[in-house]
Amino acid sequence: MRYSKLLIPTLKEAPAEAQVTSHILLVRGGFIRKVAAGVYSLLPLGMRVVAKIQNILREELGRSGAQEVLLPMVHPAELWQESGRWQKYGPELLRFKDRKGADFAMSPTAEEAVCDLVRRDVRSYRQLPINLFQIQDKFRDEMRPRAGLMRGREFIMKDGYSFHATEEDAKREYKNMYDAYVRIFKRCGLDFRAVEADTGAIGGSLSHEFQVLAESGEDSIVACDKCDYAANVEKAELKRGSMVDGPQSTATGQIQELHTPGKGGIDVVAKFLREDVKRFVKTLIYVADGKPVIALVRGDRGLNELKLKALLGAETFELASDTVVTQVTGAAVGYAGPQGRGVLVYADLEVAAIPSAITGANKTDYHVRGFNLLRDVPDAKVVDLRTAAGGDPCARCDGGSYRAFRGIEVGHVFFLGTKYSEPMKVNFLDAEGKENAAVMGCYGIGVTRIAAAAIEQHHDQDGIKWPVQLAPFQVSIVTAGKEPELAEAAEKLERELEARGVEVLYDDRDERPGAKFATLDLIGLPRQVLIGPKGLAEGKVELKDRRSGERELVSLDAAIDKLGGKA
RNA sequence: CGGGGCGUAGCGCAGCCUGGUAGCGCGUUCGGUUCGGGACCGAAAAGUCGGAGGUUCAAAUCCUCUCGCCCCGACCA
The missing domain is CATH 3.40.50.800 (Anticodon-binding domain)
Known part of the structure; x- marks a missing residue:
């Protein structure tokens, strides 16, 4: 192929809107052009890379027994109402009306569509298992698309769905897909880890993410340096034992107020007082099912929201707005403390171990020193709330400890069970002639995101260094x-x-x-x-x-x- | 959605504070020289200054509204 015949509009300078390496290089190299926020055209070079990825997917998925189909991108509202997601999905689902005023959505994922397909024609356990996949444009109306192909609103995704007569068979297929994914990402020349993951809004009970290791990744993951346990920090377990039964300190001093004018936020106050952030107690206020809840973690730690949400068994759960925070604490944001608020308090195990801590005073421009959880908030529930971090001992083995990585999620496998097949009535007759809902799995790969992730891992000052398998x-x-x-x-x-x-x-x-x-x-x-x-x-x-x-x-x-x- | 920033030629930017002829670099076109790591000289084309309204003799510049885009956070997976 002659260069002069191809449209390869390279740029010497990076466009102002691109910040991330892969985004800059994709635009400069003439692979993509932006059409709207999070919406891109693929030029000939970009299309070739995508085609390479698609071929690898088709080969490996075909080898694993999955069959390619193409479901519509435009879904009638009825399907989403049937699964209940028309209400649940939120503004990320792009909705619109046709000329007759009927509601439709642009597909962000296709559980409903595939269930509708399968339920019409699959009647018997003899037709199972079945594994269907498609490679298709998806649209998610993200609040904040960013970084070019890394997180677009419109993007190309491989999504696959399997249907089984039994849970065992669905789990067998889960493993089969997991193995296929390992082969796929290896063939793409990516340095990745499969990590245990939260199942999020899609639901289900078993899930792994495939994370490409890269500094610019949006996800935090931890991996044991001794065994093969690896997990998204949202999901990562902390070692039971030490902290659970761990030291619960007794108070060593009286509470005293500190004047900290204009110093909201742990890091700022810590610097101002020249104290270690580990001696601080971070007070976070959440609203769970409409009621405020206080969560405490050590100053240097993050709260694992999923742990608290699970503990509360709450339907809705979100960080409180500034107005609510002000209401609860009676102080400006940045000065929240756990004391005497008449609100349910959940404290992380580590917080109970600090004899004399610094925390907000619930009074604008003031903090307190000498705070002791057990003395000062005796009815606080002491539980495991914090997010795992690098250096923590491994929960799954003895002697291992976590290393922290940033990751780009390029693939995700879920065991779904009957979460969709039941409401969508994907039923079949088993060998005894009884009607059952099919057991499902679903499997996604971000095709365009792989291209971006590959660049994040393979580039230098001069440009991209494509792995041979993905090179245009x-x-x-x-x-x-x-x-x-x-x-x-x-x-x-x-x-x-x-x-x-x-x-x-x-x-x-x-x-x-x-x-x-x-x-x-x-x-x-x-x-x-x-x-x-x-x-x-x-x-x-x-x-x-x-x-x-x-x-x-x-x-x-x-x-x-x-x-x-x-x- | 909260906070911050930016919209001026295809791209990167200056001009705005202090209102008065729209400018620079890259790219593009033509001519010439050059030819192993983004060459040089000369000439040229190209801009509703994001949009609407207002103030003014006069608005890229001041005011109001609006749209778009980027970053941080929240949200989502």
Whole structure:
């Protein structure tokens, strides 16, 4: 393929709106262009990368026995009303009316649609199990799309759904998909971890996320350095034992007020008072089913909202608004304390272990020193509330401890049970002639997000360093000079490699060599062939590996063999 | 949705405070020179200054409203 025939609008400067590496490089390299917030067009190079990912998905899923279908993107409201999600899903579900005024939604996920498909035609356990997947544009009206393809509103997703006669069989398939996902992400050249995860709004009881390790990731995960336990921090367990029965301190001093004008927030106050944040008690106010609740964690810790939510058994659960906080504490935000508020108080185990803590005074511009949980809030419920962090002992083994990572979620597998099949009446007759709801699993992969994640892991100052399997072309050819022999050699190489099934991009632009080198490094093709007059005089061309930077001089025929052999 | 920031040529930005001829770099077009790591010289095309309203003799600039975009948080998965 000739460079001059493709639309590859590269940019020297990064667009102002892009902050994240993958976003900048995708735009600069001419892979994508923005159309609206979180909505992008894929240009030829971007489309090629996506096609590579899709091919890997199709091959591996096919190998695992899943069948490809294509469900509609536009779903009638009735389907979502049937599952109850028309009410539950919230504004992230883009809704609209057709000309007759009937309600529809753009599909953010397709449990309803696939259930509707399967229930019509699957009647017997003899037709099960069945595993259907599709690769399709999805739309989620995110409050805050960001970082290009990492978190768009419209994005390409592979979503799969399996139906089973028994729970055992669904779990068998879960494992089957899990294994397929491992193969897929390996083939994509990604450094990833499968982690235990919360099941969130989709529901169900068993779930793993596939997280690509990258600093720019939105998720926090912990992984044991000794055993293979790894989990999203939302889900990560803390080791039972030490803290549960741990030290409950007795008070060592009286409460005394501290004047901390304009110093809201733990870090600011800690700095102001020159005290360790570990001696602080963080007071968080939540609203659970309409009633305020106070949650306490140590100053340096995060609250695991899922733990508290589960503990309360609350339907709705959210961080209180500033107005509610002010109401509850009688002070400005930043000065909340747990004392004497007549509100249910849940304290983390670690909070009970601090003999003399610093916390908010429930009085604007004041904190208190000498706070002791057991003395000062005797009816507080002391429980495990905090988020796991790096350095914590592993909950699943002896002697291991957690290491913390940032991750980009590129895949997610769920065991769903009958959460959707029951309300959607996906029923079948079993061997005894009894009607049962099918047991389901669902499996997602963010196709466009994989492209972004791959760049986050593989780039340098000059641009992208695509893993061969995802690269839009495997080989690029550049000539340095105007001599006709150079172009002849380049064309021969192009012809020979393409005949061997290698995807080649021959940069035939009338540009200076430096400009061509720079763009090819930017778009990140893994192998470059540089044909220059000096080398060619001796019948040699230069091979450059984009990822390692290694170069070698070989004959034209050797180049053909070398690059053509591993297509 | 809360907080912060930005909308001026395809892209990156200056001009706005202190109202008066719309400017720079990159890119693009034409001509010439150059040719192994984003060349140089010369000429040129290209902008409803996000939109609406207001103040004013006069608005990119001041005021009001509005739309869009980015970042942090919350939300979501």
